[in-house]
Amino acid sequence: MTAPAKEAIRPEIVSVRTGDGLRLTGALWTPEENTSQTAIALFPGTGGEFHDPLFVALGHQLAAAGYTTLAMNRRDHGGNFGFYPLHDSAMDLRLGIDLLMDRGAKQVVLGGHSYGTVTAPYYIAETNDARVPGLLLLAILGDMRRGSMLILGNEERYNAVVEEARKMVAAGKGGEAFIIPPMVPGYMPMVHTYDIFLDKRGPEARVAPIELIQQVGDRPILGIRDPGDPFPATLPPAREMLEAANPNLTYILLDDIREGAMTPTAHGFEDRESEISALICHWMQGNGF
Numbered sequence: 001m002t003a004p005a006k007e008a009i010r011p012e013i014v015s016v017r018t019g020d021g022l023r024l025t026g027a028l029w030t031p032e033e034n035t036s037q038t039a040i041a042l043f044p045g046t047g048g049e050f051h052d053p054l055f056v057a058l059g060h061q062l063a064a065a066g067y068t069t070l071a072m073n074r075r076d077h078g079g080n081f082g083f084y085p086l087h088d089s090a091m092d093l094r095l096g097i098d099l100l101m102d103r104g105a106k107q108v109v110l111g112g113h114s115y116g117t118v119t120a121p122y123y124i125a126e127t128n129d130a131r132v133p134g135l136l137l138l139a140i141l142g143d144m145r146r147g148s149m150l151i152l153g154n155e156e157r158y159n160a161v162v163e164e165a166r167k168m169v170a171a172g173k174g175g176e177a178f179i180i181p182p183m184v185p186g187y188m189p190m191v192h193t194y195d196i197f198l199d200k201r202g203p204e205a206r207v208a209p210i211e212l213i214q215q216v217g218d219r220p221i222l223g224i225r226d227p228g229d230p231f232p233a234t235l236p237p238a239r240e241m242l243e244a245a246n247p248n249l250t251y252i253l254l255d256d257i258r259e260g261a262m263t264p265t266a267h268g269f270e271d272r273e274s275e276i277s278a279l280i281c282h283w284m285q286g287n288g289f
Contacts, residue, residue: 009063011056016095018075024092026050026072029059030103035066038289039105040136040280041096042071045114046081046183046190049073054113054138057273058280065281068105072096074119081115082177082192085199086207090119090126097131109289111136114231114267117223118144118207125215133219134287136280137209139231139267140223140251142238144200144207150232151181162202168194184230184264210238213246221249222283224276227256228266252279 011027018024027050040062042055055071062069074092076084097108110132112120117137124132141147149158161180168174174195182189192201200207213221223242225234243251254272269276 029063029069031063037106039068039100042111043116061277090122093123109134113138121212135221137223141233147233148201165194210241223251226266228258230262
């Protein structure tokens with residue numbers, strides 16, 4: 001007789017409350033046997049949720065490899081992205097770290113996908129949280145400001161929107177919402193308030209991992225990108241700029257399985273989750289995590 005298939009690790013739905021009363025939800029995958037005292041916390045990108053397919057797959061697979069894994073929303077998850085500032089959203093990451101430490105972790109590798117690759121290094125740059133020994137950046141961005149120029153069409157149009165936003169903020173109307181184009185064709189247009197557009201996409205915004213990863217000390221960083229990813233802030237020369245910014249970054253560009261074709265599903269590593277999990281585990285083990 002063949003042995004019965006091992007049952008997948010079931011996630012626990014968890015929630016935490018921020019200091020200003022917001023409830024944040026996540027999923028926690030706990031291994032049957034913890035082979036590591038390092039846990040992993042993952043946070044989504046623009047429009048993302050803790051239950052996105054990438055996180056569900058990674059949660060199961062990383063827990064099966066012995067790593068307690070949390071996927072959790074920030075306050076700017078899903079449709080909230082254009083309504084909460086970067087700093088407040090990034091500081092929500094502390095709550096995920098706290099939760100994992102309360103569950104017995106000795107340290108927490110902090111990870112993010114897409115815009116989450118902004119908030120993770122931002123959090124460390126602001127706090128230098130000693131409980132975080134490394135960063136895991138999936139679909140790693142280069143500079144959201146440059147990406148915003150590409151979304152809007154060109155630098156001239158970007159500057160015009162920035163000027164409009166500044167005027168609205170100066171007139172006391174920064175909380176009014178407006179629409180900008182989708183990140184890639186076929187996606188939904190994005191809604192931002194004028195003040196949040198400046199906070200997350202304006203010229204002075206601190207939304208460039210190429211700058212933020214220079215402010216995280218000597219922590220090792222793993223960055224991964226699928227070459228079929230068309231999202232503007234991931235495109236060349238992002239890789240070259242990121243690698244020049246921090247020698248502790250291991251940047252992995254996956255094999256091109258689409259023969260040069262670009263597809264939005266590559267941004268979420270669709271059908272490549274097991275490959276991503278294996279790369280994460282190899283990097284974790286190589287760094288003693």
